[in-house]
Amino acid sequence: MKWQGRRGSKNVRDQRGKTGGGIGGGGGNLIMALLSMVFRGGITKTKIILVLVVFGIFYFVGNPLDLLSPSSGISPNQAQYDQPAVEKDELYQFVEVVVADTEDVWNKLFSEHGADYREPQLIVFNRAIRSGCGGASSATGPFYCPADQSVYIDLSFYQDLSNRFGAPGDFAMAYVVAHEIGHHVQHLMGTTDKVHSARGSLSEEDYNKLSVRLELQADFYAGVWAHHAQEMFNILEDGDIDEALRAANAIGDDKLQKQTQGQVTPDSFTHGTSEQRVRWFRKGFESGDMTQGDTFNTNSL
Numbered sequence: 001m002k003w004q005g006r007r008g009s010k011n012v013r014d015q016r017g018k019t020g021g022g023i024g025g026g027g028g029n030l031i032m033a034l035l036s037m038v039f040r041g042g043i044t045k046t047k048i049i050l051v052l053v054v055f056g057i058f059y060f061v062g063n064p065l066d067l068l069s070p071s072s073g074i075s076p077n078q079a080q081y082d083q084p085a086v087e088k089d090e091l092y093q094f095v096e097v098v099v100a101d102t103e104d105v106w107n108k109l110f111s112e113h114g115a116d117y118r119e120p121q122l123i124v125f126n127r128a129i130r131s132g133c134g135g136a137s138s139a140t141g142p143f144y145c146p147a148d149q150s151v152y153i154d155l156s157f158y159q160d161l162s163n164r165f166g167a168p169g170d171f172a173m174a175y176v177v178a179h180e181i182g183h184h185v186q187h188l189m190g191t192t193d194k195v196h197s198a199r200g201s202l203s204e205e206d207y208n209k210l211s212v213r214l215e216l217q218a219d220f221y222a223g224v225w226a227h228h229a230q231e232m233f234n235i236l237e238d239g240d241i242d243e244a245l246r247a248a249n250a251i252g253d254d255k256l257q258k259q260t261q262g263q264v265t266p267d268s269f270t271h272g273t274s275e276q277r278v279r280w281f282r283k284g285f286e287s288g289d290m291t292q293g294d295t296f297n298t299n300s301l
Helices: 026-038 045-060 064-068 085-112 157-164 170-188 191-197 204-233 240-250 253-261 274-287
Strands: 012-014 121-125 128-131 134-137 143-145 150-154
Touching: 012 085, 085 121, 085 170, 085 204, 121 128, 128 150, 143 170, 150 170, 157 170, 170 191, 170 204, 170 240, 191 204, 204 240, 204 274, 240 274
Parallel strands: 012 121, 121 150
Antiparallel strands: 128 134, 143 150
């Protein structure tokens, strides 16, 4: 993808090296040690107040020992997941450009349909983060939170795409970002709320089917973005679309279930098969028409 020297988004926030709040890991061990010392010799009102204060610090600020770390809060165990600083900076800048491209494309498309596009934030984190939708770790993978209209991503996912999913390349990462931004588009259009509001009246199996349609539409929107970003900025290099298609294929429910549990359970699908994800991304890229992505009113996914 041709991205160097172009505008980066101002809506990208760097939260790497911060604890993200919550209590876990070394923080949990430290709390247990403190509790043991505080309550040694009996329980008093003063000791209870002290415990509440400590819990408050860990919940809202994180592990205070991280502040003493010369690595700005990054623990030795975390370092194995991080890239060297120069590479991290370049990947961060790349994500800034991708987000800027999504802003330009979706501002244009919304304007053409007589609507305003409200730009989301993208939060870059490592280890753990607290979002408007609750706490999450790097293992969660990239996700969109409609409660705070933000995308969250640990940049180590770039290595996961290559090493774990066999989908290397910068445009594979761009596809992932564009897919999450696609969820923001769905939120602005009211689609996400409609799906979530149906949860209480559906069985788990039927709700999973709605979730698949939601995810495939986000794949379609990622393809629409790629179509218009190419028209507007000539971003594509040879092999870029193949990189995105490999990524879409690699993270299909059927393929992931086969890898992790040795069998495929279609009733538990929440994102769609590899073939479906590839097909809907390709449809969005080839058409560039956001009105052709109604995955909810088609019998054939």
